[in-house]
Amino acid sequence: MEKTGIIIVSHVYEIAEGIHRLIKEVAADVDVQVVGGVDIKEIGTSFDTTLAAINNSSAKNLLAFYDLGSAKMNLEMAMEMSDKTVKIYDVPVVEGSYTAAALLQAGVNQENIEEQLEEMHNVK
Amino acid sequence: MEKTGIIIVSHVYEIAEGIHRLIKEVAADVDVQVVGGVDIKEIGTSFDTTLAAINNSSAKNLLAFYDLGSAKMNLEMAMEMSDKTVKIYDVPVVEGSYTAAALLQAGVNQENIEEQLEEMHNVK
């Protein structure tokens, strides 16, 4: 099986860093890449930092989470430019990525993770 | 009409601070109180910092958001100890509090805000 990792794109530096800390507690062995803000101070997202995070992951297969719509657009563009498999989930950024990470750490496969995420769907 | 504010309780200091920054951008005039972590370093939540945040708000009526279940328990205990009206919403912490704040800033009343939040329900 291909290694699966997680990428999180938030508009705010602190949100991304905080989710990273929260997730690492329950998923120490999962590769989690985060991008937050245009930079440490400016709120927003950008295409190139998103692409860099995708490429930076040790995983070939990525589950992607985001906070607001424009982060999703950058994720979409970045995944079109990358040769990794990236799937974007329209679920709550904190709760969704936490759930996915906990399940990945527990060795659950992507299909079953998606079933769990499905219940969270329809919030975006 | 009573002044309505927002309180957000997260397990992580950075998540709380980050959401605060994100929200302030769209809701400069809304009183937003955040509590993140047991302290700046330790992940978790606690009853007394939650109660302090409720009391610290200039608003008498509060819409409350949280990330994981134990934060909700502390919110519940704190609201029982406070004489303010606090209502907890089981919606995504980032997306839900952002939506509520944007609507409060736009002058929308609580009932209509709840209709919007209702669509995000069922993720917790």
Add this chain to the structure above:
Amino acid sequence: MNIDMGIRWMELFNEKIQNEKDYLTQLDTPIGDSDHGNNMSRGMAHVVKAIEEQKPETLNELLKLITTNLLSKVGGASGPLYGSAFMGMMKAETAGEEWAKILKTGLENIQMRGKAEQGDKTMVDVWIAVVEAVENGELTHELIDEAVEATKPLKAKKGRASYVGDRSIGHIDPGAYSSGLLFHTMLRAEAE
């Protein structure tokens, strides 16, 4: 139960928690966030420190002190849950209830706060078994161990462990284990 016994109970419980801190954290790793040892250790260190500093003179004062310290210092779900338990116990003690009824009120408050039922693989499973045994005057160390062990085959329905669904099966619940320590040391304090 009385004030001296109660203080001794907390000393013994604290000792156990500090000694088994790493094991509690280990239990909280496959099905949680690896902090139950730290959480309980931090909370109980504050409880014994507060006992030394404030020297409670009645059981009620002691229960109140335990409540406030666990609520503000534990940090995890176990904080508001143990806090609610001792708050309920304090109120039942104020009302002049017997110890069995006091413990039962503690359990009720845990369930009111956390909404867990028997079999949800939480501390509630241990509390239910213990309260029933105390009511019948049958509480033993073996019974406590069995109640803790019984959480192992269950699938978690509440708390962080519920996020991993089926993968929670086969592991002892950390909060059940720390509640086990609470009742083991209660028995010991009563016996001394």
Add this chain to the structure above:
Amino acid sequence: MNIDMGIRWMELFNEKIQNEKDYLTQLDTPIGDSDHGNNMSRGMAHVVKAIEEQKPETLNELLKLITTNLLSKVGGASGPLYGSAFMGMMKAETAGEEWAKILKTGLENIQMRGKAEQGDKTMVDVWIAVVEAVENGELTHELIDEAVEATKPLKAKKGRASYVGDRSIGHIDPGAYSSGLLFHTMLRAEAE
């Protein structure tokens, strides 16, 4: 359109963006996050700087440079949207299409990326009106202003403005306004 006209277009657009930065931010306040002025100002400052430094020699090189700078520097939703527009335009230019068709491809790419339809109160509303007018050789400053103004009574269905629902009614969409500036300056560059 050619390379000199294109560079002039970007200089004029940048001037307008920097001059109207505060107004763009003001438009983004009641229905957004008050950053559209900053976003476009930052993005366009990088575009003109890159033009000076890299001295593009073909229209295609210019369109590519605009694309990459807007994508990485704008920061808001308008970044990937204008970025997608210019990326589409670049590809259509490579394919040897006419200017009207090039602009139309830009519009299609905005819609592919952002999923907005006509009437959703976004920059798309202005692009649709402009593309149609260019196809018919009827683009005027008045037509652009009307298309921008026409976003005012609409309820936003996409982007941050959609969060405030009905409260978005009665305000000009900031992205529609900045697209208006883009096309006003295009007309001017073509006229010079």
